[in-house]
Amino acid sequence: SAVISQKPSRDICQRGTSLTIQCQVDSQVTMMFWYRQQPGQSLTLIATANQGSEATYESGFVIDKFPISRPNLTFSTLTVSNMSPEDSSIYLCSASGQEGETQYFGPGTRLLVL
Amino acid sequence: AQKVTQAQTEISVVEKEDVTLDCVYETRDTTYYLFWYKQPPSGELVFLIRRNSFDEQNEISGRYSWNFQKSTSSFNFTITASQVVDSAVYFCALSEVKTDSWGKLQFGAGTQVVVTP
Numbered sequence: 326s327a328v329i330s331q332k333p334s335r336d337i338c339q340r341g342t343s344l345t346i347q348c349q350v351d352s353q354v355t356m357m358f359w360y361r362q363q364p365g366q367s368l369t370l371i372a373t374a375n376q377g378s379e380a381t382y383e384s385g386f387v388i389d390k391f392p393i394s395r396p397n398l399t400f401s402t403l404t405v406s407n408m409s410p411e412d413s414s415i416y417l418c419s420a421s422g423q424e425g426e427t428q429y430f431g432p433g434t435r436l437l438v439l
Numbered sequence: 440a441q442k443v444t445q446a447q448t449e450i451s452v453v454e455k456e457d458v459t460l461d462c463v464y465e466t467r468d469t470t471y472y473l474f475w476y477k478q479p480p481s482g483e484l485v486f487l488i489r490r491n492s493f494d495e496q497n498e499i500s501g502r503y504s505w506n507f508q509k510s511t512s513s514f515n516f517t518i519t520a521s522q523v524v525d526s527a528v529y530f531c532a533l534s535e536v537k538t539d540s541w542g543k544l545q546f547g548a549g550t551q552v553v554v555t556p
Contacts, residue, residue, distance in 0.1 A: 430484035
């Protein structure tokens with residue numbers, strides 16, 4: 326199973342600022358994803374991080390707000406831009422070898438926007 | 440349209456009682472994968488099981504068991520002899536094998552399990 330780490334684990338940010346979250350996997354993986362979990366809610370997929378190309382965003386999420394990078398097969402970043410209190414959530418990175426394989430999740434980044 | 444339904448918002452039990460979590464899914468694919476994850480209060484998402492659509496065998500792992508029934512599109516999860524450490528939110532998830540859904544997980548709303556001593 327893949328071991329996934331995220332940095333930072335938590336942060337408190339001021340509205341209007343941006344935060345970049347890093348996701349590191351201990352082995353090469355095919356698929357990497359970013360999810361958002363708003364307080365008391367389930368997980369919602371933000372985007373698929375594609376290695377070497379632009380991320381694929383789900384309905385309701387746009388690149389200007391959530392730019393994503395994936396420079397190689399083990400690392401990805403998610404930036405939450407121009408934050409507002411509504412962005413306060415847990416952001417989780419996940420990875421799997423290929424479709425259908427188990428997706429393992431990072432520990433999440435707890436973001437509070439004031 | 441919601442693809443994964445976990446109708447139970449919260450279940451409270453006393454330690455040693457059994458608890459069953461329901462999961463009903465919807466898909467037109469013949470090939471798909473179903474998952475259960477546990478999210479304890481610490482927040483991390485812990486993988487419990489993956490089942491593909493061609494494997495309807497029930498599975499038991501320690502105190503955990505899963506009942507997969509394609510005829511009713513259900514993938515229920517039972518914790519036997521519950522313990523306080525089982526207190527968590529449990530998520531059921533579906534992964535469809537289509538080009539535009541490749542590898543993506545669709546989560547149910549989650550069921551909060553509260554086990555009291």
